[in-house]
Amino acid sequence: MVSPSALSAARTAPDRRERIRLMAETMRERAATDGACDRNALRAEGFTEAEIVSYADDARALLSDRQHALRVRLSPGKREGLALVKLARRIRRCQQSKEVARG
Incomplete structure (x- = not known):
């Protein structure tokens, strides 16, 4: 379980949008090679557990071209x-x- 302070830090990080874009790119690349992208793959790419919990939905939304994907x-x-x-x-x-x- 991720601590509340780590989640808060990830949600309010100044580079949040860039990390979401990077996560979406990672998900796209991993899905193309392995067929899927799980938490272990994201951790291997350097994402923290707090970032995975906080950004995964937005990254998926960005991949599906939803307009509000990077809403703050x-x-x-x-x-x-x-x-x-x-x-x-x-x-x-x-x-x-x-x-x-x-x-």
């Missing part, structure tokens, strides 16, 4: 922070409308 994912903390900002804005609007209604 927000970290859970960032998503939670954005949700809290939206909630705070709704609360402020509600309070302002109550103040306006009072006069």
Whole structure:
């Protein structure tokens, strides 16, 4: 099992897109020669377990030419922070409308 900190580091790595492209190329090359590309083949090419877990789906999507393959994912903390900002804005609007209604 991969540690959460290693997964987080892989997901937020500055070279994430390049590593996904490299993984997709590796998968394509291995599939052409061996008929398949498994975790052991990716490890042999230098990918860490955290990278394999984090990037494999995006690499497969890139191979199948899906448009959103390299979409940047927000970290859970960032998503939670954005949700809290939206909630705070709704609360402020509600309070302002109550103040306006009072006069």
